[in-house]
């Protein structure tokens with residue numbers, strides 16, 4: 062029996078580079094064919110009985126553009142990943158090639174370590190099996206539930222996108238499933254056996270960002286007692302999701318762009334860079350193009366991240382999915398002995414609701430409703446939909462030194478820790494840093510809280526600070542400002558939670574912050590949901 066090694070086609074008119082690529086691939090144990098022109102490449106691709114596991118092409122060839130080959134191979138050799146070699150600094154070419162269907166790119170001068178990483182990843186793709194892994198089990202059913210046409214189309218798009226390295230920008234309202242979609246892309250990709258790391262860019266204090274993303278060496282700054290990896294190293298070989306990417310400060314955007322372009326990062330305090338192989342997926346509920354226009358987001362980073370766009374529709378535009386979504390949630394809420402059901406008219410009542418917090422809000426509503434339900438049957442009244450839509454804030458702000466009875470009760474109650482969605486890792490500053498450092502800096506970043514403290518909870522976000530009521534009278538200066546501010550912040554968050562019966566989606570809306578920011582602050586301030 063003849064053993065067949067994976068076969069690669071190298072297309073380049075520069076003899077030196079072609080030879081370097083060929084030698085490197087041969088050393089990896091691959092069979093290699095070479096072509097110097099588009100015509101030669103086409104002839105080799107057309108050979109009967111020959112299938113390439115990877116095509117690697119230069120962009121400029123004597124008889125045309127490598128881009129043509131990208132289009133042809135993507136259209137007629139669907140199982141053959143094609144990657145392009147781009148000129149140094151030509152970010153534009155790379156983006157164009159990825160949009161045209163290339164699975165990845167590598168820039169000149171070709172770094173051999175990066176080339177090997179890319180080739181291995183391509184081979185995993187064409188064999189349909191993660192490297193170093195036992196044959197993958199049959200892919201699990203999609204986590205994205207729904208039968209509407211728009212969700213079916215989304216699932217098909219995800220299946221296609223999972224086969225490439227192209228950066229994806231996911232947009233959609235809060236709670237519409239952006240992170241779930243990102244996880245799905247990762248799970249269906251050749252990177253599935255490697256980590257998926259979701260980072261909430263809006264929740265990391267600016268002073269910690271570089272350390273969080275790139276890591277640091279021991280002694281790099283006060284408090285750096287040990288060497289730590291950053292998010293990039295943690296996601297190596299896998300996928301890094303930049304959630305709420307619009308919230309990245311401009312200075313960090315520059316560093317991130319560099320890391321994405323170079324595929325290398327440098328830990329704080331290190332002299333050398335290290336290569337990282339990470340697929341980037343970004344998400345935001347903001348209009349990123351508008352952020353670019355307004356100058357709060359760099360155009361070059363936008364261009365880099367936004368190679369392929371994926372849009373998550375709001376739940377109110379796909380209400381046909383309600384039955385299957387509620388079934389899934391009820392299944393999760395029920396136990397072996399006691400199943401949870403919907404009473405008569407409940408689906409209709411849900412259908413008439415607008416779900417500003419989308420699927421997450423649906424989950425919250427059903428979870429809360431179950432607490433009021435008899436024998437596991439949720440009735441229309443249990444949904445409290447009317448209350449959920451009304452946002453009122455008439456309770457006066459207590460003085461910061463006297464906790465409200467609710468606060469005391471909450472503190473005393475047996476608590477349940479806030480969960481990450483899906484039970485999976487959503488990393489925050491506290492994962493990688495000594496708590497003291499995180500707390501101190503995070504508290505220092507809470508400067509806006511005092512001003513917010515004076516505002517009614519349901520303040521129209523369009524109002525400016527000048528329209529807000531005056532700050533509360535504080536006669537004695539607090540001996541520890543960060544602790545004092547934390548206390549006020551905690552009080553306000555608890556108040557918003559109390560008003561919304563602990564519906565975190567609505568509480569976040571009341572406070573004008575994202576769900577994830579609220580969840581982060583709740584963890585930081587140790588606010589836990591009372592047992593129901």
Ligand SMILES: Nc1ncnc2c1ncn2[C@@H]1O[C@H](COP(=O)(O)OP(=O)(O)OP(=O)(O)O)[C@@H](O)[C@H]1O
Nearest residue numbers: 204205206235236237238239240241420421482576
């Ligand atoms: N199509 C879906 N099928 C099943 N569950 C879903 C679906 N869409 C969203 N969810 C669930 O809704 C919740 C919110 O989803 P997710 O965290 O992915 O939203 P998001 O858009 O990333 O939110 P945010 O904007 O706050 O970051 C999760 O528990 C997720 O599992």
